[in-house]
Amino acid sequence: MRLKDKVAIVTGGASGLGKAIALRFASEGAIVIVVDLNESAMAQTAEEIRSLGGKARGYKIDVTQQQDLRNFMEDVVATEGRLDVLVNNAGITRYRAFGGIGDADWNAVLDLDLKGVFFCTQAAARTWNGSSTARSSTSLRVWVQAPRRMSAS
Numbered sequence: 519m520r521l522k523d524k525v526a527i528v529t530g531g532a533s534g535l536g537k538a539i540a541l542r543f544a545s546e547g548a549i550v551i552v553v554d555l556n557e558s559a560m561a562q563t564a565e566e567i568r569s570l571g572g573k574a575r576g577y578k579i580d581v582t583q584q585q586d587l588r589n590f591m592e593d594v595v596a597t598e599g600r601l602d603v604l605v606n607n608a609g610i611t612r613y614r615a616f617g618g619i620g621d622a623d624w625n626a627v628l629d630l631d632l633k634g635v636f637f638c639t640q641a642a643a644r645t646w647n648g649s650s651t652a653r654s655s656t657s658l659r660v661w662v663q664a665p666r667r668m669s670a671s
């Protein structure tokens with residue numbers, strides 16, 4: 519069990535790739551914190567993990583909200599005693615003809631895929647002592663090796 523007793527947050531963990539990641543992490547022994555806007559799907563995923571013998575809790579959080587994320591991460595550390603892994607999976611795609619992409623679509627993508635990833639990573643890093651690593655699975659990739667140091671591409 520490669521993640522035994524590691525506390526792992528998976529954003530967008532209620533469905534799709536995030537759910538697959540959450541289930542796999544739990545099977546590797548992680549305590550999985552499923553974060554999603556979709557409360558019922560989030561609760562279902564957490565329940566599925568528990569029914570398979572894993573450990574999971576769900577939080578309804580909008581990952582574009584900086585202060586909510588800060589409160590949430592502090593709550594996770596206070597409740598679980600640690601935060602080891604952050605998977606920035608929540609994201610959206612707006613498939614449109616290039617010439618037809620409008621302001622609302624572009625803002626929605628930037629809010630979630632760019633700002634959301636940054637705010638989640640920042641909120642997690644504020645709780646770390648410098649020894650953790652975050653990896654994003656969205657098109658934007660961010661690795662944080664220590665608080666106050668970040669590279670993104």
Ligand SMILES: NC(=O)c1ccc[n+]([C@@H]2O[C@H](COP(=O)([O-])OP(=O)(O)OC[C@H]3O[C@@H](n4cnc5c(N)ncnc54)[C@H](O)[C@@H]3O)[C@@H](O)[C@H]2O)c1
Nearest residue numbers: 530532533534535536554555556580581607608609610656
């Ligand atoms: N599926 C693919 O082929 C593919 C390819 C490349 C990249 N990706 C990226 O991988 C990630 C997951 O893709 P997927 O296909 O599983 O997506 P999905 O739409 O199935 O799941 C995304 C999850 O994120 C949640 N979510 C959306 N907005 C949120 C918010 N503001 N706060 C919290 N949760 C929110 C949704 O409720 C949903 O459960 C995305 O970032 C996507 O851009 C997917």
